Amino acid sequence: MSERDLSKSNELFQRAKRVIPGGVYGHQSPSLLVPGSFPTFISKAEGCRLTDPDGNEYIDFLCAYGPMVVGYRNPQVEEAVERQRHQCDSGNLPAPNMVELAERLVGLTPGIDWTVFAKNGSDAASWSLAIARAATGRELVAMVERTYHGVHGWANMMHEGFPAAERANIVSFAWNDAEGLERLADEHAGKLAAVIVTPFKHEAFGDSVMPAPGFLDTVRTVATRSGAAMIVDDVRAGFRLDMRGSAQLWGVTPDMILYSKALANGYPLSAVLGNDGLRDAAKRVFVTGTFFTQAVPIAASLATLDYLEANDGIARMRELGNRFCKGLSDRAEEAGLAVTLSGPPAIPFMTFQKDEGSFERSRVFAAACAARGVFVHPCHNWFVSTAHSEADVDFALDVAAEAFETVNGQFEEA
Numbered sequence: 001m002s003e004r005d006l007s008k009s010n011e012l013f014q015r016a017k018r019v020i021p022g023g024v025y026g027h028q029s030p031s032l033l034v035p036g037s038f039p040t041f042i043s044k045a046e047g048c049r050l051t052d053p054d055g056n057e058y059i060d061f062l063c064a065y066g067p068m069v070v071g072y073r074n075p076q077v078e079e080a081v082e083r084q085r086h087q088c089d090s091g092n093l094p095a096p097n098m099v100e101l102a103e104r105l106v107g108l109t110p111g112i113d114w115t116v117f118a119k120n121g122s123d124a125a126s127w128s129l130a131i132a133r134a135a136t137g138r139e140l141v142a143m144v145e146r147t148y149h150g151v152h153g154w155a156n157m158m159h160e161g162f163p164a165a166e167r168a169n170i171v172s173f174a175w176n177d178a179e180g181l182e183r184l185a186d187e188h189a190g191k192l193a194a195v196i197v198t199p200f201k202h203e204a205f206g207d208s209v210m211p212a213p214g215f216l217d218t219v220r221t222v223a224t225r226s227g228a229a230m231i232v233d234d235v236r237a238g239f240r241l242d243m244r245g246s247a248q249l250w251g252v253t254p255d256m257i258l259y260s261k262a263l264a265n266g267y268p269l270s271a272v273l274g275n276d277g278l279r280d281a282a283k284r285v286f287v288t289g290t291f292f293t294q295a296v297p298i299a300a301s302l303a304t305l306d307y308l309e310a311n312d313g314i315a316r317m318r319e320l321g322n323r324f325c326k327g328l329s330d331r332a333e334e335a336g337l338a339v340t341l342s343g344p345p346a347i348p349f350m351t352f353q354k355d356e357g358s359f360e361r362s363r364v365f366a367a368a369c370a371a372r373g374v375f376v377h378p379c380h381n382w383f384v385s386t387a388h389s390e391a392d393v394d395f396a397l398d399v400a401a402e403a404f405e406t407v408n409g410q411f412e413e414a
């Protein structure tokens with residue numbers, strides 16, 4: 001149980017359970033956490049700080065699971081949003097700023113000639129497969145096993161409720177197994193429409209794994225040789241590692257790139273970016289959505305990109321992330337705990353080696369952090385934003401040092 005008063009949060013959760021199945025969706029479901037250790041709702045968010053319904057404040061290292069990249073209610077983004085809100089948002093037609101954002105993304109991204117917009121990463125991922133299938137006249141898609149590309153049937157890791165037929169055209173290979181991918185491509189020669197990968201492996205319930213040297217190059221080569229589209233699902237990592245698309249960090253140029261999360265600093269927007277070879281297919285695939293024309297998220301996106309560029313946001317997040325990761329590993333060592341820090345500094349994650357995948361110590365650690373005003377998740381990677389300051393990171397490190405002691409206190413052999 002938290003030392004903080006979470007009574008309003010808990011009351012809301014009891015009400016929610018009656019009218020919302022499970023009460024709270026996804027990773028923040030209390031079933032994944034030490035019972036009663038986290039608030040279940042957030043009332044206010046500003047910069048890198050959250051306030052729960054009981055008035056407790058947290059420095060947030062989950063950043064809304066990625067979208068918040070330049071700070072909750074970032075003044076420049078909010079000003080652009082307000083300006084656009086006074087013009088139009090949802091409409092029969094898109095607003096002129098859709099063209100501006102498409103041009104901006106095409107200009108930013110090597111090898112990319114067009115962009116189409118949607119509302120979330122799952123839709124963007126499914127749409128990109130449809131484009132690849134329309135372009136190649138093939139149905140099979142290769143993806144990395146146990147990789148999250150959204151909640152649609154082909155990608156959803158929880159199979160409950162989805163017919164097996166939805167996964168019938170998916171074949172998989174292991175992350176960083178270049179030979180395995182080559183074998184798979186040979187086995188399905190002439191049948192692959194696409195190979196879809198994330199820029200690094202960032203699954204919940206596991207350490208993040210960076211691409212082995214040459215792995216993304218092999219994906220590129222195999223896709224080209226197979227006549228398949230290489231899709232990089234940058235939904236989670238986009239605009240935290242490289243403004244040109246995360247794959248450029250490894251010198252790789254995909255045929256399609258998927259963005260969402262950080263693209264509009266929390267406003268609902270996703271994008272599929274592609275090259276000229278796929279343009280006709282993108283024209284033929286019918287996709288639409290009630291809110292696809294929304295101009296406010298597009299205004300938010302343009303302002304977010306402006307802010308990141310003007311403030312050298314990528315370098316800033318890398319510096320802060322490095323400070324955070326180094327501090328965590330130093331504090332853990334001082335506490336006599338063996339931890340693994342994984343992922344790029346701007347999207348870090350920490351696990352306890354003695355947990356061996358159980359996340360027991362991680363749960364206790366995250367609960368102890370929440371009780372002291374730092375929001376991290378035990379089983380899902382964390383995020384750094386440009387709104388964090390050195391002082392915020394240092395505060396979090398002091399809290400982590402106390403949380404390590406709590407772990408030591410609760411596990412005989414920590």
Ligand SMILES: Cc1ncc(COP(=O)(O)O)c(C=O)c1O
Binds near residue numbers: 119121122236261
């Ligand atoms: C790599 C990746 N692809 C797709 C998705 C799905 O995005 P959304 O939740 O916006 O549908 C996510 C969400 O976490 C993701 O991390």
